[in-house]
Amino acid sequence: MAEALIQKIIDSSVVDGPGNRTAIFFQGCNFNCTYCHNPETISLTSETAILMTLEEVLERIKGNLPFIQGITVSGGECTLQRDFLLPLFKETKKLGLSNFIDSNGGISFEGMAELLAYTDGVMLDIKAVDPSAHLSLTGHPPDVVLDNALGLAAGGKLYEIRTVVIRDVLDNPGIVEAVSRMLKPYLKDHEIRYKLIRVRSHGVRPAYQNLLPPREKEMEKLKAIAVKAGFLEVTII
Amino acid sequence: MKIYQKHEETREDVLQIIQNPSLTYEQQTFALAKLAENQLPLPVGEDETILELFEKGIICDLDEGHAPYAPRYILPDYDKLFREGSKFLRLDPPKNLLEAIQTLQIFYHHVPSITRFPVYLGRIDRLLDPFIEDREVAREQIKWFLIHLDRTINDSFSHGNVGPESTVAGELIIDLIQELQNVTPNLTILYDKEKTSDDFALSCVASSLVCANPAFANDKIFRRDFKGDYGIASCYNGLPIGGGAFTLSRLRLNKIAGESSSRADFFDRLLPLSIDALLRLMEGKIKFLVEETPFFKSSFLVKEGFVDLDRFVGLFGLVGMDEAVDTLMTVEGLDLVYGRDSEANALALAILDVIQKRVGEFRSKYGKIWNHRFLLHSQVGAAGDEGTTAGMRVAIDKDIPLYDHLRQAGQVHPYFPSGIGDHFPFDYTAKANPQAVLDIFNGGFESGMRYISAYSEDGDIIRVTGYLVKKSDLEKFNQGEQISYDTIQYAKDPLEKHGILNRKVVGVDG
Numbered sequence: 074m075a076e077a078l079i080q081k082i083i084d085s086s087v088v089d090g091p092g093n094r095t096a097i098f099f100q101g102c103n104f105n106c107t108y109c110h111n112p113e114t115i116s117l118t119s120e121t122a123i124l125m126t127l128e129e130v131l132e133r134i135k136g137n138l139p140f141i142q143g144i145t146v147s148g149g150e151c152t153l154q155r156d157f158l159l160p161l162f163k164e165t166k167k168l169g170l171s172n173f174i175d176s177n178g179g180i181s182f183e184g185m186a187e188l189l190a191y192t193d194g195v196m197l198d199i200k201a202v203d204p205s206a207h208l209s210l211t212g213h214p215p216d217v218v219l220d221n222a223l224g225l226a227a228g229g230k231l232y233e234i235r236t237v238v239i240r241d242v243l244d245n246p247g248i249v250e251a252v253s254r255m256l257k258p259y260l261k262d263h264e265i266r267y268k269l270i271r272v273r274s275h276g277v278r279p280a281y282q283n284l285l286p287p288r289e290k291e292m293e294k295l296k297a298i299a300v301k302a303g304f305l306e307v308t309i310i
Numbered sequence: 311m312k313i314y315q316k317h318e319e320t321r322e323d324v325l326q327i328i329q330n331p332s333l334t335y336e337q338q339t340f341a342l343a344k345l346a347e348n349q350l351p352l353p354v355g356e357d358e359t360i361l362e363l364f365e366k367g368i369i370c371d372l373d374e375g376h377a378p379y380a381p382r383y384i385l386p387d388y389d390k391l392f393r394e395g396s397k398f399l400r401l402d403p404p405k406n407l408l409e410a411i412q413t414l415q416i417f418y419h420h421v422p423s424i425t426r427f428p429v430y431l432g433r434i435d436r437l438l439d440p441f442i443e444d445r446e447v448a449r450e451q452i453k454w455f456l457i458h459l460d461r462t463i464n465d466s467f468s469h470g471n472v473g474p475e476s477t478v479a480g481e482l483i484i485d486l487i488q489e490l491q492n493v494t495p496n497l498t499i500l501y502d503k504e505k506t507s508d509d510f511a512l513s514c515v516a517s518s519l520v521c522a523n524p525a526f527a528n529d530k531i532f533r534r535d536f537k538g539d540y541g542i543a544s545c546y547n548g549l550p551i552g553g554g555a556f557t558l559s560r561l562r563l564n565k566i567a568g569e570s571s572s573r574a575d576f577f578d579r580l581l582p583l584s585i586d587a588l589l590r591l592m593e594g595k596i597k598f599l600v601e602e603t604p605f606f607k608s609s610f611l612v613k614e615g616f617v618d619l620d621r622f623v624g625l626f627g628l629v630g631m632d633e634a635v636d637t638l639m640t641v642e643g644l645d646l647v648y649g650r651d652s653e654a655n656a657l658a659l660a661i662l663d664v665i666q667k668r669v670g671e672f673r674s675k676y677g678k679i680w681n682h683r684f685l686l687h688s689q690v691g692a693a694g695d696e697g698t699t700a701g702m703r704v705a706i707d708k709d710i711p712l713y714d715h716l717r718q719a720g721q722v723h724p725y726f727p728s729g730i731g732d733h734f735p736f737d738y739t740a741k742a743n744p745q746a747v748l749d750i751f752n753g754g755f756e757s758g759m760r761y762i763s764a765y766s767e768d769g770d771i772i773r774v775t776g777y778l779v780k781k782s783d784l785e786k787f788n789q790g791e792q793i794s795y796d797t798i799q800y801a802k803d804p805l806e807k808h809g810i811l812n813r814k815v816v817g818v819d820g
């Protein structure tokens with residue numbers, strides 16, 4: 074029987090994709106981001122996470138009908154538990170729900186064709202494009218993430234790009250420009266959203282509490298770059 | 311309700327009204343008229359039971375007045391006005407947008423109601439849309455139409471309807487209300503997922519998170535109940551167009567429960583006794599209005615066919631279900647509460663079944679459109695209702711998870727064709743995602759709800775049970791300043807004592 078380690082389930086989320094959704098946060102992450110504000114979800118085991126069966130998760134989701142239009146799987150990195158996601162998505166589709174994946178893009182989606190067939194959209198983090206910056210931020214190079222962005226965009230499955238913006242640490246305009254350049258060719262066929270997120274200190278581990286949120290002006294500048302490239306919906310949060 | 315015995319009492323009250331600094335001249339005049347009306351006895355003959363139940367707070371007539379001389383809520387047939395004009399008002403059918411707006415404004419001035427202002431403004435988008443030629447010109451004219459309504463209708467129990475289909479006029483109205491931030495009119499979109507475009511529905515949700523307007527009515531359910539067209543008037547009352555409501559009085563179910571020695575005593579003695587007494591009071595008032603006053607004989611509204619006696623109904627109001635159920639549970643030694651526990655919710659439905667049956671068995675002399683039966687109405691509450699939760703609502707401090715709350719509401723809404731509603735505050739994160747709120751509304755409607763609305767907890771305008779007020783106006787009113795609209799007085803208790811501002815949507819993550 075399929076089982077997954079789950080950190081928490083939010084029955085009604087208005088910030089994890091289109092409309093009102095149930096968001097499921099899976100335990101375990103392949104990255105280790107300095108600014109992670111859910112550091113408790115990084116470890117592959119956790120005392121606060123619970124092992125849930127597919128039936129249990131489905132029961133919880135069914136309890137939220139008819140108020141949600143779908144589910145969003147998030148983490149940690151939910152695709153680490155992709156063997157659970159596939160049967161889950163098959164069942165939620167039967168309930169008429171849409172399926173969204175919130176991913177750090179660190180695992181190639183190439184091997185997940187069947188899962189993507191049941192997926193309505195992916196919200197992908199692009200944390201940095203410069204290899205050394207990405208490495209020092211997450212512990213991994215950015216190549217897989219960027220390949221994923223292109224692959225998902227080409228397949229029409231890329232719903233949203235998310236970039237966390239930190240003052241003085243990252244080349245923020247460089248990131249947004251590179252992402253814009255990369256995805257511009259796909260924007261004609263599919264709308265892709267761009268969410269620019271100010272770094273927050275809430276929940277972040279003490280060692281990284283010194284990260285500063287960007288200035289308002291900088292956020293507006295970043296937004297302008299994305300808008301110019303053709304992103305229709307660019308939001309700052 | 312006050313029964314005047316001595317001449318001195320009357321004089322004292324007259325003086326109090328004319329010396330009250332926080333009443334406008336108009337508000338004073340209205341209060342004086344009510345006082346004069348209340349010198350007459352209630353039109354129920356010698357009825358000790360009614361007076362006793364008044365005394366106990368079980369029956370409340372909402373200070374409606376002892377001797378009604380116009381129906382409480384009037385929903386004129388504005389389509390007829392636009393088709394045929396009015397002889398009495400010397401108005402021809404309008405030929406352009408300016409004339410349409412002026413025709414409405416003039417007509418509104420002559421529509422009486424319990425608040426002395428028109429409680430139903432019609433389906434204003436559909437009325438105006440055919441006259442729109444230039445969007446910019448229309449925008450300016452409709453803007454001043456809306457400003458006129460807010461400044462001359464000094465009571466937010468005045469309701470305009472829009473939808474279900476999207477029109478240019480409808481879009482302009484929704485756009486303008488956000489800019490204007492007015493408390494009048496109250497707006498409702500007659501919403502039907504199949505008829506209302508997603509864009510229009512979403513702009514209505516987004517607007518409600520900015521200015522608490524419009525609310526959403528479940529068009530399908532209302533059309534089913536009214537077998538076709540209906541209007542939403544006053545706070546959220548579904549009523550026949552070309553008619554309305556004669557009168558509205560209410561039972562405080564919590565007081566009935568409080569006076570009952572057991573559940574059996576409640577069901578077998580005091581509840582039926584109270585229902586019957588309220589039925590007599592309402593029938594007495596309706597007969598007085600129809601038979602002893604000239605309204606249905608001489609008003610131009612009647613003579614020209616804008617309303618028809620047969621299309622009026624009596625509204626049998628209920629409040630305080632929450633405390634009633636909890637009290638009856640406590641009497642039985644059970645720790646089960648309304649809203650949260652299914653047994654308690656089932657008891658509420660059992661109470662409603664009894665009321666529905668008994669009220670349904672009473673045959674009124676009038677009210678042909680509803681087969682001579684009174685309609686149940688879940689009343690929004692009034693000043694002095696401390697300890698009595700509005701209508702069928704769950705008391706604010708109970709913090710029921712949102713979906714459970716909506717499902718529970720979906721169970722009780724079907725009993726109230728003439729009005730019931732729930733309003734939910736959302737935080738700023740929902741503003742970026744109106745679709746999420748619409749999903750929740752759609753879920754509520756699928757669960758049986760007939761009326762629902764959202765507002766933003768950080769906004770100045772909020773929906774208090776069934777009407778809009780500005781929090782900033784309440785502050786001014788509290789400092790003794792005059793406020794142009796009456797409803798501010800009713801908002802004082804709910805906001806300050808009943809903790810409306812503390813209602814939270816539980817379980818939504820932003």
Ligand code: SF4
Nearest residue numbers: 102104106109149177
């Ligand atoms: S990818 Fe997300 S969950 Fe994983 S460490 Fe980074 S911020 Fe935290």
